Amino acid sequence: MTLVIEKAKEVGFCYGVRRAIEILEKAAHEHGGVETLGAVVHNEQVLQRLAKLGITVVKSVDQIRGKVVAISSHGVSPEVEDRLRASGLIRVDTTCPFVRRAQIAARRLAESGFYVVIYGDAGHPEVKGILGWAGGKGLASLEAGSLGSASGGLPRRIGVLSQTTQIPEHFTDFVRKLVESALTRDAEIRIIDTICHDIRKRQAVSLELAKTVDLMLVVGGRSSANTRRLTELCASVTATRQIETAENIDASWLKGKRRIGVTSGASTARETIDEVLAGLEALRKKG
Numbered sequence: 001m002t003l004v005i006e007k008a009k010e011v012g013f014c015y016g017v018r019r020a021i022e023i024l025e026k027a028a029h030e031h032g033g034v035e036t037l038g039a040v041v042h043n044e045q046v047l048q049r050l051a052k053l054g055i056t057v058v059k060s061v062d063q064i065r066g067k068v069v070a071i072s073s074h075g076v077s078p079e080v081e082d083r084l085r086a087s088g089l090i091r092v093d094t095t096c097p098f099v100r101r102a103q104i105a106a107r108r109l110a111e112s113g114f115y116v117v118i119y120g121d122a123g124h125p126e127v128k129g130i131l132g133w134a135g136g137k138g139l140a141s142l143e144a145g146s147l148g149s150a151s152g153g154l155p156r157r158i159g160v161l162s163q164t165t166q167i168p169e170h171f172t173d174f175v176r177k178l179v180e181s182a183l184t185r186d187a188e189i190r191i192i193d194t195i196c197h198d199i200r201k202r203q204a205v206s207l208e209l210a211k212t213v214d215l216m217l218v219v220g221g222r223s224s225a226n227t228r229r230l231t232e233l234c235a236s237v238t239a240t241r242q243i244e245t246a247e248n249i250d251a252s253w254l255k256g257k258r259r260i261g262v263t264s265g266a267s268t269a270r271e272t273i274d275e276v277l278a279g280l281e282a283l284r285k286k287g
């Protein structure tokens with residue numbers, strides 16, 4: 001039986017990651033090196049390639065040893081921006097415009113008297129940054145159910161946003177639950193859809209492909225939130241494996257399969273995807 005391998009229409013770097021890497025490469029070329037505050041992308045292969053160009057990662061402002069610091073595509077809070085401004089270092093800002101949009105939405109909501117609720121992972125750098133733009137008047141959660149009872153309940157005026165990489169349908173569910181619990185308190189709720197267009201499209205084409213195959217391979221970093229969500233989405237309709245590189249493919253996964261789909265997270269380089277496709281092709285030939 002012939003094994004068909006199909007690649008999703010949207011793979012490789014998203015707009016924000018491509019833009020961030022271009023800015024960093026230019027800065028490293030100009031200044032001889034750049035330290036990024038946190039990983040610029042959650043993908044080990046990409047970070048290793050960037051390190052060879054002099055683009056390295058530091059965990060905090062105190063660890064910076066060079067003269068150039070970069071803010072990652074995930075963005076930071078205004079406090080961290082102020083600290084970097086005061087540090088005298090050369091600053092390179094690669095905050096993705098979609099993340100900036102969410103940051104500005106959080107600030108406007110907070111300034112208008114809304115308590116900001118972010119549908120997202122509270123530990124993720126992007127979410128921490130957006131919360132900072134809400135000036136401490138907000139929280140992040142993936143569970144709407146617990147919010148009504150947590151810390152004495154939510155204020156009456158609530159502004160709702162999403163982490164840019166969340167699954168749109170899950171955000172809708174979150175909002176629905178929040179509305180249900182808040183409507184008993186004469187609430188005012190403002191909802192702003194801050195899910196990134198690139199992620200929305202990537203999720204849609206990957207899901208379409210997943211519906212037509214017996215196995216989906218999602219290529220991306222283990223710590224990449226958007227890759228994990230893509231895996232979760234594809235796994236809802238077919239057998240799915242998340243891999244980082246071609247070396248992670250287990251030949252036994254292909255047994256009895258007729259169609260295999262390949263997609264990737266937003267921080268996966270095209271070369272890594274091409275290597276996965278070549279690895280699958282080699283296994284197919286072996287039969």
Ligand code: SF4
Binds near residue numbers: 014073165196199
């Ligand atoms: S996934 Fe979307 S929000 Fe995140 S960096 Fe890429 S384009 Fe920007």
